[in-house]
Amino acid sequence: MAGMTTAPEQIIVDSILDAIANHKLRAGTKLGEHSLSEIFSCNRTQVRRALATLTGYQVVEHIPNRGAFVTTPSERDARDVFQARQAIELTICGNVVQFETLPDFPPLHENIGAESRAIAAGNRAETIRLSRKFHLILAELGGNSVLERYLEELTMRSSLILGLYGGDTESQCASDDHCRIVAALEARDGAAAQAEMRAHLQHIEAEVDFTGARKPTGALSSLLL
């Protein structure tokens, strides 16, 4: 497994997902097959598969004979996504405190530390990435593979929503929220952890504002790292 090169379609999916999560790729952007095959220097077939995968994630919209576009979430989508997140993440919190053997919290602490540093350094992209990662680590600790997979999709869609309708003050206080959640989890206080998680998700959703004009849709070029 030395020279094991990652499959090109996986690279495409990850790159686009990363670009969306970091608000480098905005809603409505067209994802042309030829463009992508050139950018990633691969076959159009592989691009096609990658786009199908992303469509499954509800992160890409596929219009017949027109092509693939980064999904533009509706107001209803936003509401539904955050409610689903609450249902799932509260359950995850309940799971984490219920294990006989304590799960290893160090990864969570490391993540929170890195998050604080990223905020202090003003590194917005890294802050967003680490904030999402926090929820995914927690989901993994929950031990339910179904909820984990769903949350992967939902955090992605959340990023997309915040990129379109979110304010600029985004997730400055997220690090504190995360801290409180972990504290309650370590104290094995499930109810408290769920309360903190609920509050945290409400903080995030509160940043969404549909009244203002949607941010303009960007071009497909900020993809390459």
Place this chain on the structure above:
Amino acid sequence: MAGMTTAPEQIIVDSILDAIANHKLRAGTKLGEHSLSEIFSCNRTQVRRALATLTGYQVVEHIPNRGAFVTTPSERDARDVFQARQAIELTICGNVVQFETLPDFPPLHENIGAESRAIAAGNRAETIRLSRKFHLILAELGGNSVLERYLEELTMRSSLILGLYGGDTESQCASDDHCRIVAALEARDGAAAQAEMRAHLQHIEAEVDFTGARKPTGALSSLLL
């Protein structure tokens, strides 16, 4: 839209999903591309796309260079699926009772009626189909598109699990459970509805038994209607 023929890949997906839901197609069955393209008299490309969609539903497992197989759920999968169902369906119950304008319950009643009749007639396949349909109607009434989509997948996987590990007395009492859930919903008693739903899901999960030998894997021929 007169002679509008449904896309072949949709037909394939629906047929396989239906066959799985009705336990006509069992876990472990190989889904050969050539076989399917002959059965549905279509191109291999379309079969391929259909299988990819089913893989996304976690209902088909794709092994590189080996082909596609009906997923064999593990014990952990079963646990995770039913816990996820609980988280999602309790939230749906909460949603249904919260709308100002009462949702239209007639479809639910019709479904329950048909279910009772199917049970009385000893029509096992129809019973299973209608039982699943009940949960999907309820999900639609809940008004959350995300939860609705997830439940579509989870009910499918539940069918797969019950087909492998379930007893033969399956879902005889389901109709009564459904009745009680709707009654609580109509009374706008969210807590009661959630309690009934929780009990119902526990009844279903109780039918799962991992100790016995897994039922044998069938051949790919019981597909055609």
Place this chain on the structure above:
DNA sequence: GCCACTAAAATTGTTTACAAATTGTGTTGC
């Protein structure tokens, strides 16, 4: 100047042919 129509270019969708891998079978050697 603006709208409608037409033709060309670009993009998506589908089919076909080809390559790679796996499975099954038959043979040989012990």
Place this chain on the structure above:
DNA sequence: GCAACACAATTTGTAAACAATTTTAGTGGC
């Protein structure tokens, strides 16, 4: 008789050519 090897057949994976659709550009008329 059994195991290991080699070859053939089947099956999946990939790429390239072809067809259909949409978009864009250009032209003519009002």
